[in-house]
Amino acid sequence: MNIPTITSIVTSFNEASDIKTITFTYPGDVSPGQFFMVWIPGVDEIPMSVSFATKTMKGITFRNVGDATLALYQLKKGDKIGIRGPYGNGFSLKGKHLLFVGGGTGIAMLALAIEQARKKKLKATVIIGAKTKNQLFFEGRMRQCGATVLVSTDDGSTGYKGYASELAKHVLKEKHIDAIYTCGPEQMMKTLLLYCKTIPFQASLERYMKCALGLCGQCCIGKGLRVCLDGPVFDGTVLKKIKDFGVYHRDASGRKILF
């Protein structure tokens, strides 16, 4: 069965301006990079990366951008939501020194992968990019797990002034990086793919999702690759052949929307 399991909010925590983490009881294993379908009864059901995981508890970290995320934002301890999943493939970590580049809320979906890399004693350099200082989050959590953290903001209010991909370009010049993992605005990830040349690259994509079961086709990219099932993480070698990557996504009706 793939139906939502009802669970209660255990904690709700403000990470930054308009960004919250909520945790709830939900047993089971997840691979870093996987996502849940989160049902807010009476509102909507939306995909959310798993940003926090223990054997019995899970969490998601999200920006309040619309009806469903606003409803999540307003939930209090004890309120009920439905969870199904985890879905998707997740990252495969390879190499000794890994570079993680998270733009916007992208760092939420990278967090578990970074912590896993550190548990395996791999060197992790993490770039967290945000529009401005008060939208930054997970900087402390990433430092705590032993990653080297660099920050970029578009307006220069803290850290490097400019896009996360530009900061990554500098890092790639200075350090020997074995593999790159990224999640964020698709054009940023596409630029990054250009910069990394032959270095192994994995990016996590977002597409409008309905079934998350690999059935309805709503989330397809390229030659019928289902972001919900064949992804959301794709290798650079695959992405180079996909015309949609960094160019367009589809809305709920299937119309193409340019990034």
Add this chain to the structure above:
Amino acid sequence: MTDLATTISALQLKNPTMLASGIMDEDVGSMQRMIDCGAGAIVTKSIGLHPREGYLNPTVIELEYGILNAMGLPNPGIDIYGKEIKALEKTKIPIIGSIFAANAKDFVTLAIKMQHFGANAVELNVSCPHAKHYGLEVGSDASLLREIISSIKHQIHIPVFVKISPNIMNLVEVAQNIKNAQADAIVAINTVKGMKIDLETGQPILANKTGGYSGKAIKPIGIRCVYDIAQNVDIPIIGVGGITTGEDAIEYFMAGASAVQIGSAIYYRGPEVFKHICKEIDLWLRKHNYKNLYELIGAAYL
């Protein structure tokens, strides 16, 4: 390998497994993947005149024995979707354009456009169980249905298939009505109207509350419909509903279907399901000394 070729009206299929409407047919890429996975024909998702977002999520859930969906006919509208069909013009696999509308005039416009964009046949969705003013509401009105089919037949030269619902009491009468209006084939069945309630919240899970049930559980319902039509009405039938294995398809052929459509099984067995089912049909036919599919069609009532 036995001969798995089949024909439905003017369409020649290299094998009888067609992709059912609304599954993995969002765009040219997904349909191409289903072709590469061995589908003998492709039915597009149901397309209307204008863009429609469909219902909010949850739109699809998987239950113990089947899949429940209420997508709400999301589609970008014929003019945009036409480009996806046009992009498939080089393929030799027949492309069948599924269309929905509330009246004959709009159906005719859609059918003409489908033909123009390169579809090899049209399939009229008059059976979607969960879209107000469309689907089953149209299919339940005998005179409207007759008017729609006849008007389309006068305006296009490609075959016209009519997809029907199991949620009608007078199945054979409706099938006869469809035949009398000169349709070229009947597609049976669309999903079965259903609902799932979450016990903890006491709420129906689908945002639309009711939906359509598909997958393994509905096979006996589909078999019965195909059998009843085949016995009573002389028209080619395409069997759909719960086909997951080659033996499921064989059962539909015995009931009277000339080809089958496969939807939910893509969830159970992946896109490779078309190849698997063809292989299983072939094995079964050989084991039972059949040389081709035609010998089998209607075996249950002949």
